[in-house]
Amino acid sequence: MPTIQRSYKLRIYPTAVQAQRLACDFGCARWVWNTCLAWRSNLYRAEGESVTGVDFSRELTFLKRLPGYEWLADAPATILTQKLRDQDQAFANFFAGRAKFPRLKKKGHAQSIRYQLDQRIVAGLYRPGELLKVPKLGALKVRWSRVPAGIPKLVTISRDAAGRYFAAFMVEEEVQPLPEKPNGVGVDLGVKDLAITSDGARFGNARPLQRLLRRLKHAQRVLSRRRKGSGNWHRQRQRSARLHVRIADLRRELTHQASHAIVTGAGLIAIEDLHVKGMCASAKGTLEQPGRRVRQKAGLNRAILDAALGEVRRQIAYKAEWNGRVLVVVDRWAPSSKTCSHCGHVLGALPLSVRAWSCPNCGTAHDRDVNAARNLLAWATGGGAGTRNDACGAVTIPEALTA
Numbered sequence: 001m002p003t004i005q006r007s008y009k010l011r012i013y014p015t016a017v018q019a020q021r022l023a024c025d026f027g028c029a030r031w032v033w034n035t036c037l038a039w040r041s042n043l044y045r046a047e048g049e050s051v052t053g054v055d056f057s058r059e060l061t062f063l064k065r066l067p068g069y070e071w072l073a074d075a076p077a078t079i080l081t082q083k084l085r086d087q088d089q090a091f092a093n094f095f096a097g098r099a100k101f102p103r104l105k106k107k108g109h110a111q112s113i114r115y116q117l118d119q120r121i122v123a124g125l126y127r128p129g130e131l132l133k134v135p136k137l138g139a140l141k142v143r144w145s146r147v148p149a150g151i152p153k154l155v156t157i158s159r160d161a162a163g164r165y166f167a168a169f170m171v172e173e174e175v176q177p178l179p180e181k182p183n184g185v186g187v188d189l190g191v192k193d194l195a196i197t198s199d200g201a202r203f204g205n206a207r208p209l210q211r212l213l214r215r216l217k218h219a220q221r222v223l224s225r226r227r228k229g230s231g232n233w234h235r236q237r238q239r240s241a242r243l244h245v246r247i248a249d250l251r252r253e254l255t256h257q258a259s260h261a262i263v264t265g266a267g268l269i270a271i272e273d274l275h276v277k278g279m280c281a282s283a284k285g286t287l288e289q290p291g292r293r294v295r296q297k298a299g300l301n302r303a304i305l306d307a308a309l310g311e312v313r314r315q316i317a318y319k320a321e322w323n324g325r326v327l328v329v330v331d332r333w334a335p336s337s338k339t340c341s342h343c344g345h346v347l348g349a350l351p352l353s354v355r356a357w358s359c360p361n362c363g364t365a366h367d368r369d370v371n372a373a374r375n376l377l378a379w380a381t382g383g384g385a386g387t388r389n390d391a392c393g394a395v396t397i398p399e400a401l402t403a
């Protein structure tokens, strides 16, 4: 059985006292993050000197002894150290070109702190399904929506913009792979349905998501008309924050449903190499994906739907690996939509608004998405009459398949 790192995020319900304590600790961690960020930016700008979070934690030890800074010593030391490590990681990501420059943390946004669970006494701190106890907060009331098998080393406690609290951690677990499947499936990622398979199945209907997105857009327009800082403004801001978390929850649910169904259903999964950057290029008309509806709605909607597609891909990839499925990534420049999956005829053009078409060569009637998914499967497995003879032989076949 393969061992994997599985992450859990469980809802917690702190008592009023714990919530107050958490507010202090969040504030403390935020102060450390912001101060360290300003300190290292200034040092770099003024003297060209690079410092790290480790350097800052030495300064912190000194600061804690100064009058006016005693409150720093009140917070558990590990959460401050962890915040500084996070910042070092954020800088590493920035320098590697994976992320933007780390930003200041604000009070109204989501907050998080991370605790280290002392492994020597972990039995007294953590029992799956029963107990979660963190330094200075004590035992937390947890909704164990799923019971983890492993023991976490670090626990992140967070509060989202809608005021909900969560505990998140990673544990090592052994997975029982799904039963083997002899069949293959092609998967096309779309906007009306997040995933469409070559069998004609559709997963993750995005309509409820789009409805929430419309409501969010409205809520934000109303917010922009409110006087900043007024009572009405605060209430409206809460309203949009709640919509934001509902969208995030629904997106998570939809993407997991889709990826789970696909990985369960087939032994080989063929998918387009359609990363988020490529999708953004399509907004300018350089690629045929995704659908037209999304193209018309610029901004937030796009970003959220694109993220959902990226999420489905990512989940299919790791779930395939956990379960011993073969994942084949087909080159994204292949015109999967424009090629007839029956005879291999390639259309000159296929406008995004056309959802169904008939092949002028062989007369087969096609659903746009299902046809694309069939092509992906055919190219991935190197089969399919005619389909290999067109200009899109660019197929990446992993060693697992050729061996």
Ligand SMILES: [Zn+2]
Residues within 6 Å of the ligand: 340, 341, 342, 343, 344, 345, 359, 360, 361, 362, 363, 364
């Ligand atoms: Zn045809």
